[in-house]
Amino acid sequence: MPELPEVEVVRRGLERWVAGRTVTEVEVLHPRAVRRHPAGGADFAARLKGQRFEVARRRGKYLWLPLAETGTSVLGHLGMSGQLLVQPEDAADEKHLRIRIRFDDATGTELRFVDQRTFGGLSLHDQTPDGLPDVIAHIARDPLDPAFDEAAFHRALRLRRTTVKRALLDQSLISGVGNIYADEALWRSRLHYDRPTATLTRPRSAELLGHARDVMNEALAVGGTSFDSLYVNVNGESGYFDRSLDAYGREGEPCHRCGTPMRRRPWMNRSSYFCPRCQRPPRPSA
Numbered sequence: 001m002p003e004l005p006e007v008e009v010v011r012r013g014l015e016r017w018v019a020g021r022t023v024t025e026v027e028v029l030h031p032r033a034v035r036r037h038p039a040g041g042a043d044f045a046a047r048l049k050g051q052r053f054e055v056a057r058r059r060g061k062y063l064w065l066p067l068a069e070t071g072t073s074v075l076g077h078l079g080m081s082g083q084l085l086v087q088p089e090d091a092a093d094e095k096h097l098r099i100r101i102r103f104d105d106a107t108g109t110e111l112r113f114v115d116q117r118t119f120g121g122l123s124l125h126d127q128t129p130d131g132l133p134d135v136i137a138h139i140a141r142d143p144l145d146p147a148f149d150e151a152a153f154h155r156a157l158r159l160r161r162t163t164v165k166r167a168l169l170d171q172s173l174i175s176g177v178g179n180i181y182a183d184e185a186l187w188r189s190r191l192h193y194d195r196p197t198a199t200l201t202r203p204r205s206a207e208l209l210g211h212a213r214d215v216m217n218e219a220l221a222v223g224g225t226s227f228d229s230l231y232v233n234v235n236g237e238s239g240y241f242d243r244s245l246d247a248y249g250r251e252g253e254p255c256h257r258c259g260t261p262m263r264r265r266p267w268m269n270r271s272s273y274f275c276p277r278c279q280r281p282p283r284p285s286a
């Protein structure tokens with residue numbers, strides 16, 4: 001799954017190549033790609049025709065293209081393998097091309113949604129007063145959002161009966177921190193993933209949030225991290241290469257801080273990677 005930095009790279013590509021362009025034609029080539037648009041592909045295509053895309057927006061891992069003056073947005077679901085490509089109109093169709101959007105200008109390029117595994121797709125939604133597609137109104141701001149409410153985040157950690165990695169992945173509390181970046185931020189903070197959040201002091205939770213931001217900003221600076229070769233950026237060029245991760249995927253390799261072999265534990269149908277020495281498990285409560 002793409003994480004926040006990868007999605008932000010796609011958003012920037014859309015901002016550069018698609019913002020301000022007016023749709024002339026939409027071709028839906030596979031019904032699964034519009035299954036989140038209940039009125040179907042023909043309705044999706046008809047409602048986009050003649051509309052102008054505004055600058056793409058993102059919250060957490062959600063990405064959308066607002067349509068000017070309509071109060072609606074096209075929400076992009078990248079799923080496991082979805083790509084938004086800006087391609088020359090005469091470029092051969094990709095094998096897994098699902099949706100094509102053509103524009104009325106003379107730039108000679110079109111927007112393509114390509115998805116091998118068809119978990120992703122596009123759908124049209126009304127916007128909330130904040131400008132979010134209504135289906136993601138409950139998603140909290142992400143830590144790279146200038147309006148992220150840090151004080152509320154720290155308060156929630158103190159009050160909730162949860163553990164720290166669960167909290168980092170709770171999209172109603174903080175969005176956009178996926179499994180990879182959660183493990184990295186916890187390693188930098190020397191926190192075990194099962195530490196109860198109520199035991200974190202304000203400086204500790206501020207440190208954790210700072211590390212989460214740093215990890216994501218560093219990944220963004222190199223174009224995102226991806227472990228899925230299918231995932232490429234808006235122009236179809238793979239912008240992703242493995243930055244040197246300290247925790248994720250490093251089972252059995254020496255901790256970059258203390259040399260102890262890193263461990264992996266099953267965690268909520270995923271894995272958690274951690275250093276058993278730097279990130280001590282919490283003492284069982286009495």
Ligand SMILES: [Zn+2]
Pocket residue numbers: 255256257258259260275276277278279
């Ligand atoms: Zn260590």
